[in-house]
Amino acid sequence: MENAQAVAPKSANSKQNSARRHRFWKQFFTYLYMVILAIIVMYPVLITFITAFKDANVQAFVLDFGGKWTLVNFKNLFTQTLYGSWYLNTMIISVSCMVIQVIVVTLAGYVYSRYRFAGKKFSLMFFIIIQMVPTMAALTAYYVLANMLNALDHYWFLTAIYIGGGIPQNTWLMKGYFDNVPYDLDESAKLDGAGNFKIFWSIVLPLVKPMIAVQALWAFMSPVQDYLMAKFLLTSESHYTVAVGLQTFINNAQNQQVVLFSAGAILVAFPIAALFFYLQRFFVSGLLAGGSKG
Amino acid sequence: MQKKDAKKAQRLSIIPGLGQLYNGQTIKGVLFIIILLAFVAEFIFGGISAFANLVTLGSVSMEDNSLFMMIYGTLQILLTIIFIVFYVANLYDAKRVANLINNDKKVSHTFKELGASMVDGGFAYLLTTPAYFLMIFTIVFPVLVTLLMAFTNYDFAHIPPAMLLDWVGFKNFTSMFFLSSYRATFNAVFGWTVIWTVCATTLQIIIGIATAVIANQNFIKGKRFFGVIFLLPWAIPAFVSIMSFSNIFNDSAGAINVQVIGLWNTLVPFAHIAPIHWMTDTFWTKFAIIMIQGWLGFPYIYVMITGILQAIPDDLYEAATLDGATVMQKFNKITLPTIFAIAAPIFVTQYTFNFNNFSMIYLFNQGGPGDVGANAGGTDILISWIYKLTTGTSPQYSLAAAVTLIISVLVIGISLIVFKKTHAFEMGD
Numbered sequence: 001m002e003n004a005q006a007v008a009p010k011s012a013n014s015k016q017n018s019a020r021r022h023r024f025w026k027q028f029f030t031y032l033y034m035v036i037l038a039i040i041v042m043y044p045v046l047i048t049f050i051t052a053f054k055d056a057n058v059q060a061f062v063l064d065f066g067g068k069w070t071l072v073n074f075k076n077l078f079t080q081t082l083y084g085s086w087y088l089n090t091m092i093i094s095v096s097c098m099v100i101q102v103i104v105v106t107l108a109g110y111v112y113s114r115y116r117f118a119g120k121k122f123s124l125m126f127f128i129i130i131q132m133v134p135t136m137a138a139l140t141a142y143y144v145l146a147n148m149l150n151a152l153d154h155y156w157f158l159t160a161i162y163i164g165g166g167i168p169q170n171t172w173l174m175k176g177y178f179d180n181v182p183y184d185l186d187e188s189a190k191l192d193g194a195g196n197f198k199i200f201w202s203i204v205l206p207l208v209k210p211m212i213a214v215q216a217l218w219a220f221m222s223p224v225q226d227y228l229m230a231k232f233l234l235t236s237e238s239h240y241t242v243a244v245g246l247q248t249f250i251n252n253a254q255n256q257q258v259v260l261f262s263a264g265a266i267l268v269a270f271p272i273a274a275l276f277f278y279l280q281r282f283f284v285s286g287l288l289a290g291g292s293k294g
Numbered sequence: 295m296q297k298k299d300a301k302k303a304q305r306l307s308i309i310p311g312l313g314q315l316y317n318g319q320t321i322k323g324v325l326f327i328i329i330l331l332a333f334v335a336e337f338i339f340g341g342i343s344a345f346a347n348l349v350t351l352g353s354v355s356m357e358d359n360s361l362f363m364m365i366y367g368t369l370q371i372l373l374t375i376i377f378i379v380f381y382v383a384n385l386y387d388a389k390r391v392a393n394l395i396n397n398d399k400k401v402s403h404t405f406k407e408l409g410a411s412m413v414d415g416g417f418a419y420l421l422t423t424p425a426y427f428l429m430i431f432t433i434v435f436p437v438l439v440t441l442l443m444a445f446t447n448y449d450f451a452h453i454p455p456a457m458l459l460d461w462v463g464f465k466n467f468t469s470m471f472f473l474s475s476y477r478a479t480f481n482a483v484f485g486w487t488v489i490w491t492v493c494a495t496t497l498q499i500i501i502g503i504a505t506a507v508i509a510n511q512n513f514i515k516g517k518r519f520f521g522v523i524f525l526l527p528w529a530i531p532a533f534v535s536i537m538s539f540s541n542i543f544n545d546s547a548g549a550i551n552v553q554v555i556g557l558w559n560t561l562v563p564f565a566h567i568a569p570i571h572w573m574t575d576t577f578w579t580k581f582a583i584i585m586i587q588g589w590l591g592f593p594y595i596y597v598m599i600t601g602i603l604q605a606i607p608d609d610l611y612e613a614a615t616l617d618g619a620t621v622m623q624k625f626n627k628i629t630l631p632t633i634f635a636i637a638a639p640i641f642v643t644q645y646t647f648n649f650n651n652f653s654m655i656y657l658f659n660q661g662g663p664g665d666v667g668a669n670a671g672g673t674d675i676l677i678s679w680i681y682k683l684t685t686g687t688s689p690q691y692s693l694a695a696a697v698t699l700i701i702s703v704l705v706i707g708i709s710l711i712v713f714k715k716t717h718a719f720e721m722g723d
Contacts, residue, residue: 061541063549148365246533261537265538
């Protein structure tokens with residue numbers, strides 16, 4: 001009896017010890033993983049950030065906090081290169097794409113969520129099938145068509161492709177979001193004598209504002225992010241977008257201007273990352289809702 | 295009210311408008327007849343020659359532009375399809391309205407009523423028209439042109455209007471699969487495309503899931519801080535990151551060779567590593583590209599999985615703990631199945647995205663180094679090969695179109711399977 005009593009607390013104690021040790025290692029490896037991953041993520045970002053403030057005779061593209069810091073690269077970017085026009089071009093294309101695509105997608109998404117009409121099922125199938133066709137599938141045709149229409153190097157053609165490419169999927173997401181707005185709201189408004197337009201504009205629309213913000217971000221981002229189409233359809237250097245233009249700083253292996261590239265990279269990445277973080281909470285829920293809804 | 299014969303109405307509508315007139319919808323009937331006449335007139339005065347030109351692609355060089363003929367022909371096909379859709383709708387409409395009349399439902403007869411019903415029922419059509427218009431002219435139409443182009447001999451030796459184009463049947467496809475020079479290139483490019491897609495996407499999914507599971511444990515402090523850092527690769531435009539990496543992996547001045555390998559050699563002098571030829575050795579370029587895509591792509595998966603994990607109820611885990619389940623058992627039996635059930639479509643779209651991830655391949659090393667023939671570099675995937683075939687000094691448009699078709703069929707096929715599996719087609723209502 002005595003023996004057993006002596007053993008019991010000891011074994012409990014060692015169990016507790018092993019649990020504590022187990023917890024320690026679990027926490028240790030968890031934090032180790034997170035810290036290493038954070039370093040891997042931050043390393044290239046910091047290199048680019050710091051290089052933007054180095055003077056032009058930088059020897060290597062590395063993380064080096066030493067040396068003189070300067071803003072001269074940003075000045076050179078706008079005085080000696082076409083970066084200013086590239087930025088403006090990108091804004092023109094992105095903003096037009098955003099405005100038009102958001103309007104078109106919101107209207108179509110609303111209709112598919114709220115109306116029953118002849119051919120609805122058939123046309124929804126059309127949307128799903130079109131959604132599967134990658135815009136790239138028409139790459140060669142875009143080039144030929146642009147040649148034929150004299151649209152090579154013009155923004156309207158490029159912008160139209162961006163808009164058209166984003167419509168199928170975003171309409172689908174928008175429809176999913178509209179579906180989440182209770183139908184009773186429409187019904188009661190209709191009983192109060194509100195017309196179609198009024199129901200849409202002052203009752204349903206205010207409730208989907210977060211999704212519209214997300215749609216706007218995406219529609220704005222896709223032209224900014226795109227390299228392929230812009231490189232394909234814009235031929236003169238002064239008409240380039242930022243993505244195509246920035247690449248000209250580094251694609252010549254003999255004469256890489258990494259400091260100019262880094263400065264230009266910061267100026268485009270910073271506002272977009274800021275917008276991204278601001279709208280993040282909206283689109284994560286939106287994507288998950290859209291994803292589970294198909 | 296006089297009963298209408300629905301069958302008869304539909305039969306009369308074999309000539310659009312007559313069935314509607316029979317139903318007493320004068321305005322609609324007249325409108326439909328006008329549409330019919332307009333299409334017939336267009337077909338007689340333009341359509342027939344457009345179709346004929348599409349078949350011959352012209353006979354006199356310098357005078358006939360084969361390319362324009364092909365494009366007008368495609369437009370005519372589209373127009374004809376739209377008319378056929380209208381025609382079928384017209385047949386159904388006549389029958390539907392006749393049945394409505396028989397059941398004493400309201401039917402619009404006058405212009406005013408028609409206008410009102412247009413605003414009411416037509417609201418839907420009116421608001422979706424811009425979407426259809428844009429999709430047809432920026433996706434459907436160009437895809438059709440590409441489809442046709444793949445069966446011609448359009449290349450640097452046949453540039454209209456100086457030269458005529460000809461239909462060559464499946465020659466572009468057969469030469470890709472059977473002609474030795476093209477076959478070698480196609481096999482090399484296609485093989486690497488598949489390896490790239492599978493490795494890069496799987497890597498980003500693994501890192502994404504691991505990070506979500508690890509970073510979601512309750513005891514972790516500074517979740518917000520780590521969350522922001524882990525999202526950075528998604529928040530920063532991909533082209534900026536890829537170009538930065540292209541500098542970082544530079545053979546002589548990049549951070550990996552100069553700083554990381556330098557640091558390793560200082561810390562672990564007995565395991566000395568020589569600088570790696572990231573940009574001039576195909577194997578190392580491929581290795582770097584896959585790693586970088588892991589960096590770029592994991593945050594998206596991480597965010598999605600985090601959302602899913604937070605939706606799994608805690609009692610599920612508590613019940614499992616009470617039953618004596620180990621950590622690994624809980625992960626294998628609860629966490630993973632839930633993730634795959636919800637996120638499978640997200641994973642598949644990631645695979646199809648990387649299959650066509652032009653930016654990653656082209657911005658890192660322009661598809662190089664090396665050469666596998668027919669303009670393709672050692673790390674070119676199909677989409678960047680198409681780009682080079684189209685924009686190179688001796689463009690091969692028809693071959694590019696053929697490769698494009700192959701890509702599209704693959705991507706659409708995979709998407710169709712996924713859509714079927716996720717029952718998206720049943721979401722019709």
